[in-house]
Amino acid sequence: MINLSSVPCKALLQWYQENLRDLPWRHTTDAYHIWISEIMLQQTQVKTVLPRYKQWFQQFPSIQQLADSPLDDVLKAWEGLGYYRRARFIHAASQQIMNKYHGVFPKQFEGILSLPGIGPSTAGAIASFCFAMNTPVLDGNVKRVLKRWHNQAEIGDKQLWALAQAAIDISKKPALWNQAMMELGATLCQSHSAQCTACPVSTTCKAAFLTLNKNISNKKKVVIKDLFWQINLHIHPEKGIWLQQRPEDGIWPGLWTPPIIELSHQPKKIPCHTHRLTHRRIHLYAKKCHSSPPSEGRWVQQLSQLALPTGIHRALAKQRTA
Numbered sequence: 265m266i267n268l269s270s271v272p273c274k275a276l277l278q279w280y281q282e283n284l285r286d287l288p289w290r291h292t293t294d295a296y297h298i299w300i301s302e303i304m305l306q307q308t309q310v311k312t313v314l315p316r317y318k319q320w321f322q323q324f325p326s327i328q329q330l331a332d333s334p335l336d337d338v339l340k341a342w343e344g345l346g347y348y349r350r351a352r353f354i355h356a357a358s359q360q361i362m363n364k365y366h367g368v369f370p371k372q373f374e375g376i377l378s379l380p381g382i383g384p385s386t387a388g389a390i391a392s393f394c395f396a397m398n399t400p401v402l403d404g405n406v407k408r409v410l411k412r413w414h415n416q417a418e419i420g421d422k423q424l425w426a427l428a429q430a431a432i433d434i435s436k437k438p439a440l441w442n443q444a445m446m447e448l449g450a451t452l453c454q455s456h457s458a459q460c461t462a463c464p465v466s467t468t469c470k471a472a473f474l475t476l477n478k479n480i481s482n483k484k485k486v487v488i489k490d491l492f493w494q495i496n497l498h499i500h501p502e503k504g505i506w507l508q509q510r511p512e513d514g515i516w517p518g519l520w521t522p523p524i525i526e527l528s529h530q531p532k533k534i535p536c537h538t539h540r541l542t543h544r545r546i547h548l549y550a551k552k553c554h555s556s557p558p559s560e561g562r563w564v565q566q567l568s569q570l571a572l573p574t575g576i577h578r579a580l581a582k583q584r585t586a
């Protein structure tokens with residue numbers, strides 16, 4: 265089905281070394297730095313991650329300082345990056361590293377994989393970048409490149425892992441190979457466009473000749489669900505605003521918001537803000553309340569004290585300027 269001998273290692277590695285973007289996590293093989301960068305980059309754009317990566321290590325310079333920090337501080341540091349489960353997993357993993365590995369990031373693949381929030385692809389990145397192991401990365405970018413390269417749009421994860429492993433074995437340069445594949449998917453071979461004429465693997469890529477720049481996307485259509493949430497604003501001139509902590513499961517776990525009521529129907533008025541997540545659109549409707557706040561929660565004078573979702577920040581900002 266797939267001819268592995270056709271993988272042009274040299275051309276890809278050379279292209280990467282000549283074209284790589286200069287990013288701070290490419291100047292280190294320290295596992296703590298690589299781990300945090302990989303998790304931040306999972307669902308967040310590079311340009312957003314860049315300043316946050318630097319700030320993170322100013323606030324949590326070591327795994328020990330991260331593990332000793334309250335979860336609320338870690339969530340606050342994650343504010344604006346979205347998908348807050350990542351921050352919770354990072355905090356839990358730092359404590360596991362302290363308790364089980366005496367504060368030293370594990371060097372064995374199984375140990376890396378056992379940490380909360382680290383799946384096989386992230387473990388592959390850490391193991392290859394930091395410890396030179398022959399472990400492939402198979403994130404969304406790499407999957408897309410492999411599928412196009414071999415013109416196998418329907419290929420399953422099991423086969424993709426086998427293919428990725430075989431390719432990395434042939435390359436004999438696991439860190440470089442993984443980085444080159446990730447870079448190719450992030451730059452020339454994007455989901456909605458492919459610059460095949462500039463691509464180092466175009467001579468062997470089957471998609472380059474079959475579907476050159478014609479609707480090349482392998483993406484399935486994402487079904488978006490609309491949610492209608494009323495945010496109840498209890499505001500006191502001296503005490504501030506009443507906030508509640510979101511439950512551990514569901515949207516925005518552990519973050520602070522005004523009391524939220526989920527509405528069963530779309531209100532007739534225009535929402536004060538609509539926040540988009542991957543599979544959901546949350547339409548927020550602010551309501552000023554003059555009654556006593558509910559029992560659960562606390563008054564907050566400075567919003568910067570706690571971690572709030574970006575959508576709530578935006579809705580509150582619009583209320584202030586309305």
Ligand code: SF4
Binds near residue numbers: 409452458460466472
């Ligand atoms: S030749 Fe085109 S489709 Fe193939 S890997 Fe390169 S950019 Fe992607």
